[in-house]
Amino acid sequence: MNRRDFLKRTAVGVAATGFMALPEDIWAASTVRLTILHTNDMHSRIDPFPNDGRTNGGLGGMARRATLISQIRQQEPSVLLLDSGDIFQGTPFFNFFGGELEYKLMTQMRYDAATFGNHDFDNGLAGLQRQLPNAGFPFLSANYDFSKTILKDCFQPYKVFEKQGIKVGIFGLGIELAGLVDKKNYEATVYLDPVQRAADMVKQLRENEKCNLLICLSHLGYKYENAKIDDRKLAQQVPGIDLILGGHTHTFMEAPEKINHSNGHETIINQVGWAGINLGRIDFNFSKKNKQKINVAAVVLPVGQPVISS
Template structure:
């Protein structure tokens, strides 16, 4: 995707969002740009869909995603690439290689971090652990307690990245596994309340780590008709989160949605469907007084 095309797509969505409010135009101040690229629920879709596919003809595929990511990184080197879980399960590639190919390709694409989805336990916690040597990126999960499991010590509760002097804190949340995944697959992994954990993680990253941006990689799901915790409920119940990158429900959003958090400020939520059909892009702009604005779009792969 060429830069001109991206700007046209962004203008069409009208997705310029103000976080915290701006009093002057960016042209009047020196600004820094941080680009967040993201995927979710790729489900082992390595190759593009065939030209005769009834729903997604010719779409997706790691090769096309790699080309897009490389073009965007050339445009803005201050880019993070993140995934919101369910990397595994969905094609024979997973059945045959057990996740090795997925992690190797993500490493070649230079993903910075991913969180863990429920299907990432489909070969058991031992199967997930066995593939970790093939992942040259961090796994971040804040509300899965892996004490007394083989994954203990191999997953971070949060991580801080620095791009162009801007500190970006990332934490991760997973969906409740009980009733969704067979207990023998996740063993003694404990699920912790995502609202409580998110509140604590966001506070640590914003106040203690002095992060300029806080991102939640969520595999909770976008929204539900029930009281089940979702990205929308998470955004409304917490503060200090700037962006929630979602997964699990395969929800496609053309642009980030805006929710109001517990402190009355705006928080963005985005999710880009499934199977690697789309690449999410969100650009944050920060001026010299650390006022923040953002725009976002979902790019067809």
């Protein structure tokens, strides 16, 4: 999708929400567009899936994703590129290089931040520590306490980015590792309640950091039928998060889900499958005058197209 088509889609969203339609030049002069690009559960998929008749044949590939991201950056001045975990494990690239290639390529693509998935512990804390120098972006983790491990003081719970005067607070949440990851791989890492930690982050980022937009990078999973915490339950229980970018369940969402709170706040949840097949794009428009969010538009961008054989 080019910028003109995306602007048309955004204009439809504005009209539907009751905002006055403005000529494009006046609209652009009075608003700031923030573009969020996101991935999850890449699972060491460096190359596209082989186009041999299999499911997802011809899709994905980090070189293709890098090209798509570069094109969007040329069109949009304010872009954040984020990942929601499980970067590691799934192809021989991980078995041979232990995550080095994944981190180096993500650094070349200029990822701004990521969080951890359970498979990012597959080579243990020492394996993770070994690869961190290859990552030119921060890992954010608000509910893993590494203070009694070799990764003490390596990570922050959140980071604040500023784009054209809009302050964006981003924090990370990980899934409970016990029962999912071998104890020897996470050692003395302590899992903290994600609901409480999310509430702490909302308070910190809203009240102290004065952020205009709050994003949670989550590897909790989109939806479970049991009581296990997931993105939907998190959104319902913690008002104040604007956007939850999920992972773990490999959910291909055609459109984001919106959770509305009694105080009028809206939380958007999105996830784009797995293996880098899709790149998620969510555009927020803010008023330049008061920094208030005006509207949002979202689209799923396939990375590559399958070749249909005759």
